[in-house]
Amino acid sequence: MKTLSETKLVICTSVFLAVFITVFYCMNNVFTISAKILRAEDLNDLKPYPELNVFPKLLQAIKSDPENDENFEALFHYSTLIDGGAGTYMDRDSFLFFIRENPFLLQKRYIQTGDKRILRFCREIVRRYDPIAFSKDGVSLEGKKRMIETLLQKLQNGGDSEREKEFVQNLEKEYERCGLPD
Numbered sequence: 711m712k713t714l715s716e717t718k719l720v721i722c723t724s725v726f727l728a729v730f731i732t733v734f735y736c737m738n739n740v741f742t743i744s745a746k747i748l749r750a751e752d753l754n755d756l757k758p759y760p761e762l763n764v765f766p767k768l769l770q771a772i773k774s775d776p777e778n779d780e781n782f783e784a785l786f787h788y789s790t791l792i793d794g795g796a797g798t799y800m801d802r803d804s805f806l807f808f809i810r811e812n813p814f815l816l817q818k819r820y821i822q823t824g825d826k827r828i829l830r831f832c833r834e835i836v837r838r839y840d841p842i843a844f845s846k847d848g849v850s851l852e853g854k855k856r857m858i859e860t861l862l863q864k865l866q867n868g869g870d871s872e873r874e875k876e877f878v879q880n881l882e883k884e885y886e887r888c889g890l891p892d
Contacts, residue, residue, distance in 0.1 A: 743767040744784035753791050761799035764788075769807045776815055777822075786827050789834070798843055805839035806849070808832070813861045821873045829877065833884040858885050 741749075747768060750756050756764045765788060772781045792800055808816050820828040836858060841849040849857070862885065865878045 742780070743771050744778070744780040747784040747788050748780070750791060753793060753796060756791070761796040765800055765803055769803060772815070773812065776819065782819065786831065789831065801835055801838040801840070802844055804835040808835060809857050809861060813864065817865060817874065817877045820877050821871065824873060829880045832881060836881065836884045837888050
């Protein structure tokens with residue numbers, strides 16, 4: 711028969727092990743930025759400053775793993791959560807990331823998946839990005855125009871699949887609509 715002190719020792723050891731295992735599990739079960747965005751029901755779930763902290767991390771996740779479906783699902787979900795201020799930052803960061811720095815990423819993703827949300831997203835960032843709202847990135851309206859024209863030229867010299875053609879037509883149409891200066 712166990713003494714009272716032995717019973718207390720067994721109980722304390724069991725509790726300590728349970729707490730240790732739980733803490734260890736939680737520390738190693740780090741949620742990705744995509745998972746955090748997908749769990750969010752509104753912008754308040756992503757505070758503080760999602761436009762400065764959360765969205766740039768998502769773009770880095772997309773850059774490091776462009777094949778990851780969860781990253782793109784998070785991109786589309788984030789675009790439904792944003793308000794005016796966060797939307798302005800998202801448009802800027804998206805335009806600079808997808809048009810200037812990684813110009814073929816959206817097209818490649820569209821060719822692979824055929825997901826029409828990519829076409830919509832591309833139209834939105836071309837239309838809504840306003841370089842005048844930001845003085846630090848150094849992109850003028852003329853610069854925006856040149857970037858899109860350069861991308862269109864590169865894309866038009868690409869392949870002949872239906873999805874490639876559809877992507878280029880989508881971008882051309884939005885480029886014409888956004889009325890950039892000549």
